[in-house]
Amino acid sequence: MLEFDAAQSRLAAAGNPPSIAEVCPLAEARGRVLAQTVFATCDLPPADNSAMDGYAIRHADYAPGKRLPIQQRCFAGETPQPLHAGKAIRLFTGSLIPEGADTVVMQEDGNENDDGFEILHPPVQGAHLRRRGEDVLKGNQLLAKGRLIGPGEIALLASQGYAEISVYARLKIGVLTTGDELLNPGQPRGDAQIYNSNGPMLTALCQDMGASVVHCLHAQDTAESLREAFTVLLADCDLVLTVGGVSVGEKDLVKPTIEALGGTLDLWRVCMKPGKPVALAQVQGKPVVCLPGNPVSAFVVFSLLVTPLLRTMQGRTQVIPAVQYGCLSSDRRFKENRDEFLRVRVAYSSRGVTLTPHPQQGSGIISSLPWAGALARVAANTEVHDGDTVAFYDLRHWLR
Ligand SMILES: Nc1nc2c(c(=O)[nH]1)N[C@H]1C(S)=C(S)[C@@H](COP(=O)(O)OP(=O)(O)OC[C@H]3O[C@@H](n4cnc5c(N)ncnc54)[C@H](O)[C@@H]3O)O[C@H]1N2
Numbered sequence: 001m002l003e004f005d006a007a008q009s010r011l012a013a014a015g016n017p018p019s020i021a022e023v024c025p026l027a028e029a030r031g032r033v034l035a036q037t038v039f040a041t042c043d044l045p046p047a048d049n050s051a052m053d054g055y056a057i058r059h060a061d062y063a064p065g066k067r068l069p070i071q072q073r074c075f076a077g078e079t080p081q082p083l084h085a086g087k088a089i090r091l092f093t094g095s096l097i098p099e100g101a102d103t104v105v106m107q108e109d110g111n112e113n114d115d116g117f118e119i120l121h122p123p124v125q126g127a128h129l130r131r132r133g134e135d136v137l138k139g140n141q142l143l144a145k146g147r148l149i150g151p152g153e154i155a156l157l158a159s160q161g162y163a164e165i166s167v168y169a170r171l172k173i174g175v176l177t178t179g180d181e182l183l184n185p186g187q188p189r190g191d192a193q194i195y196n197s198n199g200p201m202l203t204a205l206c207q208d209m210g211a212s213v214v215h216c217l218h219a220q221d222t223a224e225s226l227r228e229a230f231t232v233l234l235a236d237c238d239l240v241l242t243v244g245g246v247s248v249g250e251k252d253l254v255k256p257t258i259e260a261l262g263g264t265l266d267l268w269r270v271c272m273k274p275g276k277p278v279a280l281a282q283v284q285g286k287p288v289v290c291l292p293g294n295p296v297s298a299f300v301v302f303s304l305l306v307t308p309l310l311r312t313m314q315g316r317t318q319v320i321p322a323v324q325y326g327c328l329s330s331d332r333r334f335k336e337n338r339d340e341f342l343r344v345r346v347a348y349s350s351r352g353v354t355l356t357p358h359p360q361q362g363s364g365i366i367s368s369l370p371w372a373g374a375l376a377r378v379a380a381n382t383e384v385h386d387g388d389t390v391a392f393y394d395l396r397h398w399l400r
């Protein structure tokens with residue numbers, strides 16, 4: 001059997017980073033991946049400015065009980081006059097600091113009348129100033145190529161005046177489901193049929209990762225139907241994910257079909273539960289990953305084994321998210337001869353992280369999927385019980 005971590009590294013390396021970049025408006029860049037390292041175009045803030053609504057003074061002008069006449073009222077966006085000795089300039093949060101001023105006094109720390117501003121508490125020199133360049137210096141690196149763009153990255157890029165940005169082309173994925181027992185939601189169902197849930201699930205998982213699902217096809221369990229579907233998927237997509245039909249059953253035709261298309265396929269027995277049968281193929285220069293058909297197995301294999309490959313192919317530099325640790329809370333004991341990935345709920349408290357497993361851990365229990373927030377790992381041949389520390393994979397990190 002192939003160790004779980006070895007399978008994960010092998011899959012992470014099974015595809016190439018993208019070579020095509022495109023220009024994307026910043027407003028549409030969330031979830032895209034930077035194709036260029038970005039540098040600061042200006043100091044940030046671009047000039048010294050006030051962090052408070054208050055008064056700009058020279059610190060040396062302060063004396064208890066003294067009033068400083070107001071020389072100017074200067075709003076954010078206006079240009080202040082140079083500050084005269086013995087005067088104060090009224091300013092607001094974001095107002096530029098006048099030349100000659102070295103301190104801002106908050107309005108709450110004094111009072112203003114027609115004779116000027118009286119300061120009630122001795123001010124600290126340099127207080128409430130936001131210095132030019134204290135955030136970012138012009139020319140410094142802002143964000144590295146390969147970075148996933150989220151709201152924070154967008155804020156930083158916008159603050160530097162970037163209206164558009166170079167990102168990698170979206171990864172194009174094709175999903176292929178197999179099995180004659182399956183039918184699409186919306187159709188009337190016969191007794192021996194079940195609805196295809198893996199197709200919509202994998203589509204949504206890929207979309208959450210920022211990829212584009214170009215096709216989600218269903219093939220009947222015949223060589224011809226499979227070959228037809230593969231031909232379309234390989235022509236239009238960078239990566240193909242198939243689900244079902246790769247284990248040991250008599251109708252498992254995925255492997256021969258891939259071989260007939262000139263591909264090579266390695267069928268792995270990964271030391272993980274759920275998710276033992278996983279195959280990796282290269283067909284016409286494109287990776288094809290075959291996931292086990294049981295819905296939970298497909299979900300777990302996608303989350304932990306396939307997402308690193310997606311991130312590699314998206315050009316992201318961080319392809320394996322962090323693994324965290326928490327304390328198991330369960331009246332059951334767990335022990336398997338494969339590494340077991342339990343669907344758990346995660347609770348954070350001042351005492352630490354608690355992981356509560358779903359009561360049903362079978363690989364067909366679809367109702368556990370919207371319930372779970374993480375996958376907790378129980379090492380093979382190791383018994384764990386209530387209170388034990390185990391590794392867990394938080395799906396908020398692993399599925400983005
Ligand atoms: N004799 C053995 N039988 C099985 C073994 C084994 O080692 N020896 N492994 C079991 C494990 S573990 C898994 S996982 C499955 C994997 O089988 P396949 O990947 O070939 O998948 P299928 O047989 O096609 O389907 C399995 C199961 O999942 C349902 N399914 C498939 N596709 C969908 C879909 N799109 N939507 C909803 N449900 C789907 C399918 O109806 C089956 O119930 O093999 C075990 N058997």
Ligand code: MOO
Binds near residue numbers: 272273294
């Ligand atoms: O590997 Mo199967 O995926 O245990 O259900």
